[in-house]
Amino acid sequence: MPDCIFCKIINKEIPAKIIYEDDRVVAFDDIEPQAPVHVLIIPKEHVATLNDLTEEHTELVGYMTQVAKKLAKELGIDEKGYRVLMNCNRQGGQAVYHIHLHLLGGRQMHWPPG
Ligand code: 5GP
Ligand code: ZN
Numbered sequence: 001m002p003d004c005i006f007c008k009i010i011n012k013e014i015p016a017k018i019i020y021e022d023d024r025v026v027a028f029d030d031i032e033p034q035a036p037v038h039v040l041i042i043p044k045e046h047v048a049t050l051n052d053l054t055e056e057h058t059e060l061v062g063y064m065t066q067v068a069k070k071l072a073k074e075l076g077i078d079e080k081g082y083r084v085l086m087n088c089n090r091q092g093g094q095a096v097y098h099i100h101l102h103l104l105g106g107r108q109m110h111w112p113p114g
Contacts, residue, residue, distance in 0.1 A: 009042075
């Protein structure tokens with residue numbers, strides 16, 4: 001998607017601190033981290049929002065979760081705990097319309113979220 005900043009990160013048109021990449025996903029540090037660990041895990045396929053997921057994406061989203069789990073372990077936050085979430089549309093707090101899992105950790109998380 002030409003005007004999508006996350007597609008531009010995938011295509012290396014804009015820089016990001018990429019910590020993991022394979023044929024299906026890219027993971028990189030959030031530019032405005034909300035916790036000591038704040039990684040975004042995105043599919044290489046452009047999907048705008050959670051509402052746009054179809055049954056064909058079921059495996060992909062499951063895989064994104066597996067990558068989150070793997071990175072949490074590598075980043076040393078798996079035992080203490082962490083949060084994985086996806087925002088959807090404006091009231092959900094979505095700012096970038098290319099789906100992404102937030103992986104947050106390294107501090108105490110609070111509930112309810114703001
Ligand atoms: P959302 O609010 O859509 O769930 O999350 C978007 C996230 O992307 C935000 O946490 C924001 O800081 C991050 N972000 C926005 N633009 C960029 C960018 O150009 N590079 C990186 N690394 N993160 C970005
Ligand atoms: Zn995109």
